[in-house]
Amino acid sequence: MNRRRWRGWLALVLPGLLAACSSPPPLPPVAHVDLPRFMGDWYVIAHIPSWPERHAYNAVETYTLRADGKIQTDFQYRDGSFDAKVDTMHPVGTVEPGTGNALWGMQFIWPIQAEYVIAWLDPDYQQTIVGRSKRDYVWIMARTPTLPDGTYAELVERVRQMGYDVSELRKVPQRW
Secondary structure (H helix, E strand, O other), X not given: OOHHHHHHHHHHHHHHHHHHHOOOOOOOOOOOXXXXXXXXXXXEEEEXXXXXXXXXXXXXXXEEEOOOOOEEEEEEEEEOOOOOOEEEEXXXXXXXXXXXXXXXXXXXXXXXXXXXXXXXXXXXXXXXXXXXXXXXOEEEXXXXXXXXXXXXXXXXXXXXXXXXXXXXXXXXXXXX
């Protein structure tokens, strides 16, 4: 290959290689999740939302452990206001083996599974942060629909330390 061709090839390939090197490192999961304890209702306190939930009100994610070991997920929210009709999604989570139950593949449509990382979980299973290695989506969730301001600020700081741009966080309106 002559030098001119080599330089042309390098000019085409190098930007892609550099972009691949600049992707964020994997989001580390917590060491272990007791799945039966994690099951139940989790109110979405704040998020960097996926497209369908960008205007969510009263967002709640409910997890149920199925007999086959998968996690039935029921996500309900009102789109745009407290008075909007309830919308729901029903993805199924599959726990990745060897991850302490903290890394799931969340399937909304077959055969695609989205990464779902339980990145922080308080010892009492009352608050959690779930995210993705791409740092494109994150959810701060709690067993209660609201949190004290100080607790919320601590969770936002944890999200920031995970490499997210917290200016993109949206606090989810909750009224029950």
